[in-house]
Amino acid sequence: MSAFTPEQEKVLVAWTKRYPYPNMGLVEALRSVQEWHRCVTPAAAARVAELFELPFSRVWGVATFFPSFTTKPTGRHRVGLCHGLSCSLAGSDKMETCLEETLGTKAFETSADGKLSWEPMECLGACEQGPALLVNDRLQGQATPDKIAKLKELK
Amino acid sequence: MTKILTKHFDEATLHELATYERLGGYQGLKKALAMAPADVTAEVVKSNLRGLGGAGFPTGAKWGTVPPTDKVPGPRYVVVNCDESEPGCFKDRVLVTRAPHQLIEGLLIAAHAVGARQTFIFIRGEYQNQYDVLARAVAEAAAAGHAKHASIDLMRGAGAYISGLDTALLETMEGKKAWPRQPPPFPTVAGLMGQPTVVNNVETLSMLPFILREGGEAFAKIGSAKNGGTVVFSVSGHVEKPGVYEVPMGTKLRDVLALAGGVRGGRKLKCVIPGGTSMPPLMEKDLDLALDFDAIRAAGTFLGAGGMIVLDETADAVEVAHNIERFLAHESCGQCTPCREGSFWNEEILHRMLHGKATAEDAPNLARIGENITGKVICALGDTVGMVTRAYLQRFPEDFKKRVSSNG
Numbered sequence: 001m002s003a004f005t006p007e008q009e010k011v012l013v014a015w016t017k018r019y020p021y022p023n024m025g026l027v028e029a030l031r032s033v034q035e036w037h038r039c040v041t042p043a044a045a046a047r048v049a050e051l052f053e054l055p056f057s058r059v060w061g062v063a064t065f066f067p068s069f070t071t072k073p074t075g076r077h078r079v080g081l082c083h084g085l086s087c088s089l090a091g092s093d094k095m096e097t098c099l100e101e102t103l104g105t106k107a108f109e110t111s112a113d114g115k116l117s118w119e120p121m122e123c124l125g126a127c128e129q130g131p132a133l134l135v136n137d138r139l140q141g142q143a144t145p146d147k148i149a150k151l152k153e154l155k
Numbered sequence: 156m157t158k159i160l161t162k163h164f165d166e167a168t169l170h171e172l173a174t175y176e177r178l179g180g181y182q183g184l185k186k187a188l189a190m191a192p193a194d195v196t197a198e199v200v201k202s203n204l205r206g207l208g209g210a211g212f213p214t215g216a217k218w219g220t221v222p223p224t225d226k227v228p229g230p231r232y233v234v235v236n237c238d239e240s241e242p243g244c245f246k247d248r249v250l251v252t253r254a255p256h257q258l259i260e261g262l263l264i265a266a267h268a269v270g271a272r273q274t275f276i277f278i279r280g281e282y283q284n285q286y287d288v289l290a291r292a293v294a295e296a297a298a299a300g301h302a303k304h305a306s307i308d309l310m311r312g313a314g315a316y317i318s319g320l321d322t323a324l325l326e327t328m329e330g331k332k333a334w335p336r337q338p339p340p341f342p343t344v345a346g347l348m349g350q351p352t353v354v355n356n357v358e359t360l361s362m363l364p365f366i367l368r369e370g371g372e373a374f375a376k377i378g379s380a381k382n383g384g385t386v387v388f389s390v391s392g393h394v395e396k397p398g399v400y401e402v403p404m405g406t407k408l409r410d411v412l413a414l415a416g417g418v419r420g421g422r423k424l425k426c427v428i429p430g431g432t433s434m435p436p437l438m439e440k441d442l443d444l445a446l447d448f449d450a451i452r453a454a455g456t457f458l459g460a461g462g463m464i465v466l467d468e469t470a471d472a473v474e475v476a477h478n479i480e481r482f483l484a485h486e487s488c489g490q491c492t493p494c495r496e497g498s499f500w501n502e503e504i505l506h507r508m509l510h511g512k513a514t515a516e517d518a519p520n521l522a523r524i525g526e527n528i529t530g531k532v533i534c535a536l537g538d539t540v541g542m543v544t545r546a547y548l549q550r551f552p553e554d555f556k557k558r559v560s561s562n563g
Contacts, residue, residue: 019308020230020273021348026330027313031280058331065332065488066313068280080281084242085432085478086391086464122316122482123242124281127391127462128398137283139248 003044008036012051022052030063038073038114067122075110075117077154079103080134081143084123087130095131095143096120102148116151157377159365159385160358161401164253170288172295175256181301183367187264188304195268199363201371203383208236208319208356209430209460209535211448220343221269221351227344231271232352233305234328235262235360237278237285238312238319241431242482243462246387247357249399251278251285254361255292259307261360263296264367266305269353273306277324280311316486320534321354323488334490335534356460358387379405382447386461390415393422393467404447408437411446412465422467426550430459432479433539435546436466456546472551473558476544477505483540494537497528501544513558522548 002009011032015025029048033040040063049059063069081099083092099118100106110117126132126139133143135154140147168174175181187195200215221231235258239247251258258276266274276293278286286309293307310328312318318327322336325347346352362384366374375383382404388411391397395416402411408427418424426436429446435456437444444454451458466475484498501524504517521544528541548555 019310021329023330024310024328024348027327028310031311031313052330054330061332062330066315068312068314083478084482085428085475086243086397088478089392089464089466089470121281121314122485123240123244125239125245125248125279127243127245127389127464130391134281137281139281139284 003041003047004036008032009051012048016052023054026052026054026059026062027066030059030066030069034069038076038078039070041071073110073114075115077116077151078136079116079118079151080121080124081118082122082124082126082130082132082134083120084127084130086127087123087132090130090142092120092131092143095133095148098143098145098148102145103151115154156401156406157385157403158401159374159377160250160254160257160361160387161399169254170252170256170292172256172292172299175254179368180256180364181260181299183364184260184263184267184301187267187367192268192270195264195367198371199268199366202362202366202374203371203378203381204359204362204366204374205382205448206356207358207362207386207460209241209457211458214355214359217343217355218265218269218353220341221353222344224270227351230273230350231269232347232350233262233265233269233271233274234324234347234352234354235274235276236319236321236324236354236356237276237282237289238324239282239357239460240279240316240319241433241460241462242479243389243391243428243431243464244460245389245391246399246461248282248285249389250357250361250387251282252288255288256296257361257364258289258357259292259296260301261363262307263302263305264363265353265355265360269351271305271353273308275328275347276307276309277318277328278309278311279318280313286311315488316482317488317534317536320536323534324354325352332488334488335536337533358460377403379403379445379447379450381449386446386458388461388463390463390465392428392464393419393470394465395419402446405445405450407442408444408446409442411463412442415465418465418467420467422469425466425468425470427466428462428464430457431462432464432482433457433535433543434459435543436550438550472547472554473505473508476547477502477509479543480505480540483536483543487536487540491532491534491537493528494532494540497524497537498540500524501540505544508555508558511562513555513562515559517559518548518552518555521545
């Protein structure tokens with residue numbers, strides 16, 4: 001049985017055709033896998049390798065190199081808090097404590113219902129509004145206790 | 156002060172094609188397309204435009220190294236480096252959000268100059284909002300017939316800082332681990348899939364519409380010697396008004412700080428990181444330094460990508476160095492042993508120092524580790540691992556000594 005639904009397989013095949021060479025779509029394809037499964041498992045990577053006609057070791061090497069890809073599922077909403085220098089000067093450590101207490105999970109842990117996970121991230125390119133908050137790759141501006149409390153209302 | 160890229164930032168709909176065109180947008184491209192490609196490059200050479208992604212390499216000269224098709228046949232590519240990840244830098248995010256067409260026009264000018272029929276915008280995955288802005292603007296530009304000579308496609312990264320280095324970016328685009336290549340050959344000779352490829356930063360390309368519209372000489376005149384035009388500083392840290400500030404090349408550090416409202420709360424300045432955390436800091440004595448690539452280099456550091464972080468007297472050099480080395484250890488790609496191991500040990504030692512376990516050997520060890528990395532690795536990240544902590548050691552030895560004596 002494939003690791004993917006027929007619709008997902010179509011999306012992956014489309015990534016093999018999007019750019020001038022099939023391998024150029026690999027990182028984007030793995031981004032799709034991460035979005036669907038919240039992680040990239042060896043089984044998923046093996047199927048991607050077949051579709052891209054690449055060795056498994058190549059795909060698994062890429063999947064385990066990039067921080068956006070995880071081997072265990074993140075929450076359906078993946079929250080990042082920047083701890084780069086500017087955000088650290090702006091008090092990112094306090095917001096990390098706030099995330100831990102408000103969401104009830106430690107960094108890199110996923111809530112029991114699978115909804116939320118949070119992690120410190122390297123510079124998110126929003127140093128003027130630190131400590132910067134990111135939800136599913138979208139900048140949310142400065143992290144505040146109010147914004148963090150609202151994360152629990154996400155579906 | 157003369158502004159080029161942020162001149163129309165008070166226009167709320169600048170990101171839309173109609174507004175951009177009303178303000179003179181795509182006139183530079185129109186002019187470029189009526190010129191021979193070599194003449195476009197000559198105009199950029201005249202402008203003294205330097206690569207604003209960090210390296211400061213003259214843009215026209217870089218384009219000039221793309222070999223002719225009779226020497227290297229096959230396609231040429233232009234790739235936009237929108238993988239802004241250097242801590243302290245956020246100007247590309249702002250430029251793309253507010254003025255996506257300025258970048259697209261610049262990209263299309265570059266494509267004409269180097270004979271590329273296909274171009275790509277490589278954007279970091281965490282900039283999904285900016286990806287959406289660009290996707291919409293690219294579609295608008297194509298529908299308006301601006302991109303007949305070259306296609307534009309987008310691609311996202313996956314969270315690795317090192318992907319922002321040109322050769323590692325190309326590896327990422329080829330679906331590989333982002334391991335930097337050892338040049339030569341440089342990407343302009345053998346880049347994406349082995350073909351001649353120009354990789355330029357967002358800010359660099361965004362300057363091109365002005366250069367083509369107003370002429371290279373007009374651009375050169377705005378800046379300082381050999382540093383044409385303006386530079387957009389991302390200012391953050393201990394200042395009253397963090398944000399992006401565009402100033403002519405050669406503007407004094409003091410004046411950039413004044414634009415950002417000065418040091419917060421009237422506190423005393425400790426130092427200023429001029430280009431992102433990989434760059435050693437400037438000191439109070441440098442306040443009258445006229446900021447451009449060459450002057451900052453002469454002062455012992457780098458303009459980098461203009462990520463200016465201001466630190467006031469409350470900042471501690473050991474904490475700052477630890478934050479930077481932790482970042483570098485996380486982002487080291489692991490290819491070169493000195494960088495992979497050195498960044499790990501630097502972080503370990505600085506972490507110990509922060510937690511009351513500093514020893515008298517720590518500072519000499521940090522210096523020794525640094526000396527064994529810089530110049531012995533493939534890429535600039537590794538050079539930085541060795542350089543940054545040594546810079547803080549040299550400038551703030553008392554902060555490191557304090558850690559040893561406070562252990563009791």
